[in-house]
Amino acid sequence: MKRLFPILAAFTAIFLAYALYLALVVAPADAQQGEVYRIIYYHVPSAWTAFLLFFINFIASIQYLVNRKPSTKVAARWVVLVIGVVGVVACFLPQVQALLPAGMRPSAVATTVLLIPIFYFLIGWLFPGDRLDVLAVTTAEVGVVFCTIVLVTGPIWARPVWGIWWAPGDIRLTSTLVLWLIYVSYLVLRRFSNSAQTQMLAAALAVFGALDVPLVYFSIWFFRTQHPQPVIGGGGSMDPRMLHVLLISWMAFLCFAFLVCWSRFRLELLHREVEEAHAMESLAGGVAAKASLPLNRSPR
Amino acid sequence: MSAPIITVRDVIKQFGRFAALRGVTAEFDAGRFHAILGENGAGKTTLLRALAGLAQPTRGEILIFGKSPREACRDIGYMAHPSLLYDEMSGMENLRYFAGLYGTTWHARCAEVIRAVGLDPELTRPVGQYSQGMRQRMSLARAILHDPRVLLLDEPFSNVDVQSARAMVELLKRMCDAGKTIFVITHQAQLLEGVADEFVWMQAGQIVDRTASLARASGRESGDAQ
Amino acid sequence: MTLATLVKDIRLEWRSKDALNSMLFFSLLVVVIFSFSFDPLAEESRHIVGGLIWVAFLFAAVVALNQTWARELRNQVLDAYRVSPAPANALFLAKALGNFIFVSVLEALMTPLFVIFYNLRVLGPAWQLIPVALLGTWALVVNGTFFAAMSVRTRSRELMLPLLLFPISIPAVLGMVAATTSILTGEESAHFWIVLLLTYDVVFTTACLALFNMILHAE
Numbered sequence: 001m002k003r004l005f006p007i008l009a010a011f012t013a014i015f016l017a018y019a020l021y022l023a024l025v026v027a028p029a030d031a032q033q034g035e036v037y038r039i040i041y042y043h044v045p046s047a048w049t050a051f052l053l054f055f056i057n058f059i060a061s062i063q064y065l066v067n068r069k070p071s072t073k074v075a076a077r078w079v080v081l082v083i084g085v086v087g088v089v090a091c092f093l094p095q096v097q098a099l100l101p102a103g104m105r106p107s108a109v110a111t112t113v114l115l116i117p118i119f120y121f122l123i124g125w126l127f128p129g130d131r132l133d134v135l136a137v138t139t140a141e142v143g144v145v146f147c148t149i150v151l152v153t154g155p156i157w158a159r160p161v162w163g164i165w166w167a168p169g170d171i172r173l174t175s176t177l178v179l180w181l182i183y184v185s186y187l188v189l190r191r192f193s194n195s196a197q198t199q200m201l202a203a204a205l206a207v208f209g210a211l212d213v214p215l216v217y218f219s220i221w222f223f224r225t226q227h228p229q230p231v232i233g234g235g236g237s238m239d240p241r242m243l244h245v246l247l248i249s250w251m252a253f254l255c256f257a258f259l260v261c262w263s264r265f266r267l268e269l270l271h272r273e274v275e276e277a278h279a280m281e282s283l284a285g286g287v288a289a290k291a292s293l294p295l296n297r298s299p300r
Numbered sequence: 301m302s303a304p305i306i307t308v309r310d311v312i313k314q315f316g317r318f319a320a321l322r323g324v325t326a327e328f329d330a331g332r333f334h335a336i337l338g339e340n341g342a343g344k345t346t347l348l349r350a351l352a353g354l355a356q357p358t359r360g361e362i363l364i365f366g367k368s369p370r371e372a373c374r375d376i377g378y379m380a381h382p383s384l385l386y387d388e389m390s391g392m393e394n395l396r397y398f399a400g401l402y403g404t405t406w407h408a409r410c411a412e413v414i415r416a417v418g419l420d421p422e423l424t425r426p427v428g429q430y431s432q433g434m435r436q437r438m439s440l441a442r443a444i445l446h447d448p449r450v451l452l453l454d455e456p457f458s459n460v461d462v463q464s465a466r467a468m469v470e471l472l473k474r475m476c477d478a479g480k481t482i483f484v485i486t487h488q489a490q491l492l493e494g495v496a497d498e499f500v501w502m503q504a505g506q507i508v509d510r511t512a513s514l515a516r517a518s519g520r521e522s523g524d525a526q
Numbered sequence: 527m528t529l530a531t532l533v534k535d536i537r538l539e540w541r542s543k544d545a546l547n548s549m550l551f552f553s554l555l556v557v558v559i560f561s562f563s564f565d566p567l568a569e570e571s572r573h574i575v576g577g578l579i580w581v582a583f584l585f586a587a588v589v590a591l592n593q594t595w596a597r598e599l600r601n602q603v604l605d606a607y608r609v610s611p612a613p614a615n616a617l618f619l620a621k622a623l624g625n626f627i628f629v630s631v632l633e634a635l636m637t638p639l640f641v642i643f644y645n646l647r648v649l650g651p652a653w654q655l656i657p658v659a660l661l662g663t664w665a666l667v668v669n670g671t672f673f674a675a676m677s678v679r680t681r682s683r684e685l686m687l688p689l690l691l692f693p694i695s696i697p698a699v700l701g702m703v704a705a706t707t708s709i710l711t712g713e714e715s716a717h718f719w720i721v722l723l724l725t726y727d728v729v730f731t732t733a734c735l736a737l738f739n740m741i742l743h744a745e
Binding site for chain 3: 065178181182184185188189192193194195196197200201204205207208209211212215216218219220222223226
Binding site for chain 3: 352353354355356370373374376378380382383384385386387388389397398400401402403442
């Protein structure tokens with residue numbers, strides 16, 4: 001694995017450079033925004049990457065919590081399977097299709113729902129036991145970094161194009177802000193906690209955050225219908241050439257995120273190994289004299 | 301010899317890098333009075349808290365009446381150096397409230413238990429205004445309120461005058477004779493001489509000796525200097 | 527057991543009225559400061575008062591929530607709960623209800639002051655303010671009690687509570703403010719917001735009850 005890292009790093013560097021070239025040179029200028037819009041190739045992939053990382057954190061946190069007891073572990077697996085099956089089937093029922101917001105195709109929703117069990121079982125298989133928590137820390141930290149990029153590039157983009165730094169009703173930007181806040185508080189909790197069960201507490205917080213996100217989304221969505229706000233980032237369809245560059249940028253960002261996560265993951269594992277070693281040392285340094293006395297039962 | 305009711309199997313308890321318990325294995329029979337002795341930092345409090353279910357062992361297992369400490373909580377009474385009482389309520393109010401945590405059938409016992417530890421149930425002074433000795437005794441009352449089969453007491457005699465301490469020892473002896481299993485951590489081992497059935501010596505996170513009297517085979521001084 | 531704990535908490539709170547009194551005075555100060563900072567005579571005031579009121583309530587709630595477990599921490603009383611067979615949820619509910627009553631009292635005191643300072647007249651259906659107040663307060667209190675318990679084992683305990691609480695409460699705060707503004711101005715229906723608050727309350731009360739046992743027993 002160690003040899004793979006520099007190869008992957010080199011590949012990612014080239015890929016990122018290529019994506020940058022595409023974004024700045026090859027992609028056509030936007031009809032309305034001119035050259036300024038090119039920040040989208042930085043802003044949107046960061047957002048998608050951040051959301052993916054937070055999603056992984058959420059799955060890892062839930063698994064960490066339910067894996068404590070075998071009964072909840074099994075129950076959770078069944079629940080996830082049911083969600084997957086029901087979600088996919090429901091998307092093709094006409095009643096449910098009528099409820100979907102305009103523009104969302106049922107197959108897209110079905111695929112998204114299917115991702116939940118897929119990720120759940122993949123992560124459970126690849127990261128057994130305590131590694132779930134290491135994964136949670138890693139994805140939270142890297143996710144916050146990418147989320148910060150989104151929140152910084154958003155206003156930078158908005159100012160020259162729409163004349164405002166921020167629109168409180170902009171559903172995407174505001175949801176991202178709340179997500180950022182939740183995960184920063186997650187990281188602060190991890191750092192400030194003295195408890196032996198810090199990992200559990202953090203996992204609980206991640207679950208709370210995940211429950212919160214849809215509520216945030218809906219509350220801002222409704223707020224927007226009552227108080228129409230400018231939509232930063234525009235809606236509508238995209239020139240296929242732009243979409244192509246966007247996707248390539250995203251791939252490059254994912255490679256980069258993967259590299260960073262991998263490094264952080266390895267770092268955390270090493271850190272924990274060192275702590276284990278110290279603990280083992282302190283354990284072994286005790287009195288060894290007891291071996292000779294039959295101490296299991298009382299002397300009388 | 302009666303069957304062991306408490307089994308401690310290779311229990312390790314680590315707080316980060318520090319190992320408070322380093323592989324403690326022991327069995328304890330019912331109806332015995334155990335005094336746990338050792339220097340500060342030997343792991344006595346950690347062991348007691350692990351028995352009470354307040355500290356989860358990093359590795360190893362503890363069984364009380366064949367169940368985990370938390371499952372056996374009705375049969376366990378715990379007392380520590382902090383009083384575990386509300387300073388703002390009187391002794392009787394405190395006990396009535398904690399009796400409720402164990403099911404309301406214990407209300408009648410509150411006055412009886414307070415008298416048993418040598419205090420006045422009618423006292424309306426809030427516990428925060430008690431002397432240290434009174435507070436210790438009220439804390440003991442709280443621990444024995446629900447008539448537990450196992451008593452875990454962490455330094456119950458500290459800051460208590462000799463007479464009250466002897467009265468507490470008398471009470472504990474009577475309870476032990478009635479069939480309770482008692483564990484007492486103390487630095488005043490001489491109070492328990494002739495009363496305790498067994499002295500458990502701990503050092504550096506392990507049990508190093510178990511003797512029937514305060515004199516140890518290895519020549520260790522009987523009890524700590526007070 | 528929940529009831530017994532709740533009664534005990536109320537009784538203790540009543541006995542040591544100094545905590546209660548200082549909280550009430552703090553709430554009054556908040557209202558006064560706000561009335562100086564945000565001009566009550568402006569035409570637009572009715573549109574922003576909803577937000578002002580709930581921000582003021584939020585500050586008061588945080589001060590109240592921070593001392594939720596203070597009495598239990600003093601003599602490690604929480605250990606007594608941990609070794610008892612009493613279900614952790616009963617303790618949580620009692621504490622949450624106690625906080626709910628306490629914060630509601632503060633709100634009941636602050637609201638008339640706001641009405642006076644801002645010359646408030648409700649243009650929409652005034653009765654709807656009651657479910658909004660109840661649901662909104664519960665939303666803050668249920669998560670607040672939970673996070674206060676989480677913060678017990680952290681450094682900077684008083685800082686951790688708002689730090690954890692505020693991000694999670696954002697949809698609830700938005701709901702409360704939007705609902706109150708809708709009702710005060712009478713311009714829109716607050717129906718959606720009330721449903722949102724109800725959903726929020728149900729979701730998070732369930733989550734808190736499910737996870738509190740783990741929080742209580744965390745070393």
